[in-house]
Amino acid sequence: MSNATLHSKVAVGLSGGVDSSTTAVLLKEQGFEVLGVTLWLMRGKGQCCSEGMVDAAQLCEKLGITHHVVDIRDTFESYIIDYLVDGYQSGTTPLPCSQCNKAVKFGPMLRYAREELGADRIATGHYARTDYDPDQGRYQLLRALDRNKDQSYFLYDLDQDVLGAVLFPLGEYDKAQTREFARKFGLHVADKPESQDLCLIEAHGSMQAFLDKYITPKAGEIVDLDGKVLGQHEGIHHYTIGQRKGIGISAPEPLYVVALDAMRNRVVVATRDRATRPSCTVSRVNWVSIAPPRTPIHAEVQIRYRSPAVPVTIVPLEGGNRVKLVFDEPQFSVTPGQAAVWYRGEVLLGGGIIDRFEDTASSSAG
């Protein structure tokens, strides 16, 4: 760490968990003037809501730092709740986290840090790393050293302004080391259980329980690729592409959800061999570590948070922020609404939202 960064101000996003608490302690140890900021995201009780705020306040008291709570519930509601409800109703499976990071967490937090706290840096407990590439003149986003905890996938939509201002101290550590630090510093949250990947699930019990509050179930048909009716469903928002369990149809071979047809209120199922896709298009693309290419490039893509990165050719489409992904091998469970994020080695090049897939099995695209 250079002397220039000593004593500079950093606003640390505190959710009350072990990761963000340890982040605050580590930065304080490194000589930063640390300020705690908790974004009040959701109404109700729970770790993501009021309980998290109490844990964060306790930490700030222990560290002798100020704690600032920013009531951002309306922003969360309009960017995330509405986004999810609209997405599920139109037959996609939206990923809320990257949208939340961009529009609800990092953007507003950096603005608040600069304008209200006079801090030019923010930090979070995400497992990811950043770097500056002088050749490209861009900040890069890199995978965390702990590949198992790596959260860069959720951060692909951050812009250069944010990437230049953010610190991810945990990107260099694994989770066991983080807990060890937390214990060493005597943090009461050191052994707090891992939170769910999706905070809404934590708050509502399941995605279905959350959606049922907002979407009136509308029964419809479950069909095969030829349109033959195999059964009934109680609302397409209860299904996601790639799903096998809970379809409720007995067949000689396991059936998977391969498309959600919102127009006809149908769930389309097929056997696994007919559920792979050779390509898809991606919109709202954000190029992170490199400038938007003009010609196709080869990279590795992740089409879900927990899927492996697979080889792909990325073909820029007209208009700048859309691409076509042509997989080296057809992929299973390509899901409109989820993020596709492409990497070269540990460097995250860019990402966007899957909007359509090309169908190997039938002529209807998703």
Ligand SMILES: Nc1ncnc2c1ncn2[C@@H]1O[C@H](COP(=O)(O)OP(=O)(O)OP(=O)(O)O)[C@@H](O)[C@H]1O
């Ligand atoms: N409500 C919030 N207010 C401020 N910062 C937040 C909030 N929620 C999350 N963050 C920041 O984003 C990081 C990653 O959030 P995520 O929801 O993935 O939690 P996590 O990995 O369980 O972290 P933690 O253990 O700190 O809760 C957190 O470590 C924290 O720095």
